[in-house]
Amino acid sequence: MKRRKSLKPFAYDLEESDLKRERRKARELRESQWWKRRVARGRCHYCGASTPPGELTIDHIVPIARGGKSTRGNVVPCCKSCNNAKKQLLPMEWEEYLKNAGPRTNDLK
């Protein structure tokens, strides 16, 4: 019994079952050797901060709720502060945050 809400402005065509499947896949990815190698580098994908592997979380670049998938291309290691910021900020604010975070190569002015 499926009921789609097609008149919503954000018609990502997501259903609860899709969300659950992607979350489950994310958990599986997190258990994989591929992921363990990624976090072993101990670096946040967004701000580049050195972070102990145990404190890196798995983050979806495109959130599942917006149609993102749990694929290797869409998940990155993320430190706690970036993870919190990403959850709380609007997409535009998040982009602003990333501009200010990130590897600091322009500090030598």
Ligand SMILES: [Zn+2]
């Ligand atoms: Zn970070």
